[in-house]
Amino acid sequence: MIKILFIGDIVGLIGCRTVKVMIPKLKEKYDGLDLIIANAENSARGNGVSKESAEFLFGCGCNVLTGGNHSFRNFSIYKEFKENNLILRPLNFSKNCPGRGFVVFETKKGFVAIINLIGQAYLEAATSAFDEMKNLLFKIKTKNIFIDFHAEATGEKAALANFLDGKVSAVVGTHTHVQTNDARILNKGTGFLTDVGMVGPYDSVLGVFPNLVIRRITTKMPVRFMVPEEGKCVFNAVYFEVNEITGLCEKIETINEIV
């Protein structure tokens, strides 16, 4: 079995620090992990992913970082996107954007393709994730395929998972920062969770100081969102076991802790 841990949207310094604390514990709990993937789109101070936050997360043991609608917030990452193929941004952004949307990673139990996609509901997808996958599946040689579908709408995420059921190992949703309670293996063997959630401050609105979000909503004025750096932190992730012969998911388990 290939043991895969996927960590939900990591928010700011507090999220990065919590990942550093939790990875060794989870490696012990799951008796080693073959692959750790994390969504890093909010990991930099002030949002986005930066060279520094990416380096920190790789140093914690993450193997591949995915992104989303905030992937391009930091200019420092543009060069990294070109040079480091383990930092992904959604595949179905414009082909003119820096970076790439999938990578094939070699674990000690075989190759795993990791694909990052973005939804069309309320987000800036350039093309359909469904069409992209139809084209890409023919080109991928490994059966072990892991997808981070960064999307707002639950229905869009469930639809893509069912569209790919039996063709990929797992589809996880990210972006909402709230973990859903529906982890399951679909009928043809694809592991699915609508949203993994976040690693970010517990006393917050999706990772941001509540008063700032309330001000933004009640006044409609621009407000600079800031992330609490101290206090309790939510740690949301999901663990998969994938059969390396069939490429199908045999176990899925969510992780939801307050640290």
Ligand SMILES: [Fe+2]
């Ligand atoms: Fe996010």
Ligand SMILES: [Fe+2]
């Ligand atoms: Fe997002």
